[in-house]
Amino acid sequence: MALWGGRFSSGPDLSVAKLSRSVDFDWRLAPYDIRVNIAHVNALQRSKVLSDSDAKKIVFALKELGAQIHSGAFIYNDSDEDVHSAIERGLVATLGELGGAFRAGRSRNDLVVADFKLYLIDHLLHICEEVGALVETINGAARTQLGVMAPGFTHLQHAQPILFSHELAKHSHSLARDIERIQGWLRHNSISPLGSGALAGSPLVTSPEITAAELGFQSVTRNSIDAVSDRDFVAEALFILAMVGVHLSRIGEEFTIWNTQEFGWVTLDDAFSTGSSIMPQKKNPDIAELARGKAGRFIGNLTALLTTLKGLPFAYNRDLQEDKEPVFDSVEQLLTLLPAVRGMIATAKFNKEKIQEHVISGHSLATEVADFLVQNGVAFANAHEISGAAVAAAEKLGLQVHELSAEQLSQIDKRLTKGVLDHLSAKAAIESRNSILGTSLKSVTAQVSQLDEKIRGFSTWVQSEQKRFSGMMSA
Secondary structure (H helix, E strand, O other): OOOOOOOOOOOOOHHHHHHHOOHHHHHHHHHHHHHHHHHHHHHHHHOOOOOHHHHHHHHHHHHHHHHHHHHOOOOOOOOOOOHHHHHHHHHHHHHHHHHHHHHOOOOHHHHHHHHHHHHHHHHHHHHHHHHHHHHHHHHHHHHHOOOOEEEEEEOOEEEEEEEHHHHHHHHHHHHHHHHHHHHHHHHHOOEEOOOOOOOOOOOOOOOHHHHHHHHOOOEEOOOHHHHHHOOHHHHHHHHHHHHHHHHHHHHHHHHHHHOOOOOOOEEOOHHHOEOOOOOOOOOEOHHHHHHHHHHHHHHHHHHHHHHHHOOOOOOOOHHHHHHHHHHHHHHHHHHHHHHHHHHHHHHOEEOHHHHHHOOOOOOOOHHHHHHHHHHOOOOHHHHHHHHHHHHHHHHHOOOOHHHOOHHHHHHHOOOOOHHHHHHOOHHHHHHOOOOOOOOOHHHHHHHHHHHHHHHHHHHHHHHHHHHHHHHHHHO
């Protein structure tokens, strides 16, 4: 059903109609379009554009149509240009001419922004749930590995000994930031565009603040032109989704490496692995690799939208039809990926012996030599040189720095007294780093507990917001 055409002598060319058609993807907005239209009808009733009787009939028909959409009994057809025209077609079929009355005072320009914001609120909260569940799974793995020592890496080279739980928990922190970003997104995007019309506002919608409150928004836009052209909220959402994807990609990269025979740190469950069509022995970490690969897709969706938005003039432009598919794709792909990654981690078996096997290889205790000297009054620049000389001496002897004897160390520098030997173990190195952010057992135990508490707080917030918006959607 076309929502325009009175001043045209003919309909659009077939190619134009095909290019303009968006209903096959924007149908995802149908439940939100129903709710927004109900709020708008209430606004028209308040301003006396619609009688109480007519408004009641339209609201009832919209709710009935919403139920039919939910059940699948009503869906778009070949004549519909977009979700909005399909819903109006459904109303007209039920109410006749009255079915077109609810369009007064609003445009698809302000309607679609309201729909899209509600879609994003709903789905970002769902993503919060999934990310929170993943953090809980990572935290659970970290708790089971408390006390397991591992080589820490920088530049993929052995760096310093750490607790393996500290390595795992870093992913919880990055994912927790993603949830915080969603919280921030919701705070500063809870602004209703309704009442903006095509771009200039409407004399028929006199109290947009009431409509905003009905929909759960915290405030109303103060510039109708900005409201219909703003897609910052979409770009921000795509950035958040891309960041989640990047964080999942880092997890995927590490599990892919840990799963190799060369590392052997983790064995993935059969349910979260795949085989080869030609090599019967293969057990591939495809979930980890797909997590890595999907990140490019999420980043691409963000880039596509930003490119579309660049240089758009004045108010609404049809280019903005391109804003939805990247979001729908990122949301749906992420909601498929997150449970799979969570399952992969939850069922993974970590090999304690392999993880700890090379914890102090690669001269990873060299920093302990430098720190010992600093604690005994040597300037760090000098201590660094002396520690480096100890590494060089050990390499000439085919030893690791921690394998040098007290006599060999004192020959390098007399300030390397026998007491340094007490510092040259993985456990001593790890336990010495006992600040709030360190890798000691006490620090990591407290860190995981703090993460658990943070996730409980996130869960409470998500449930509160879901209750608020589900109540709004069923009103």
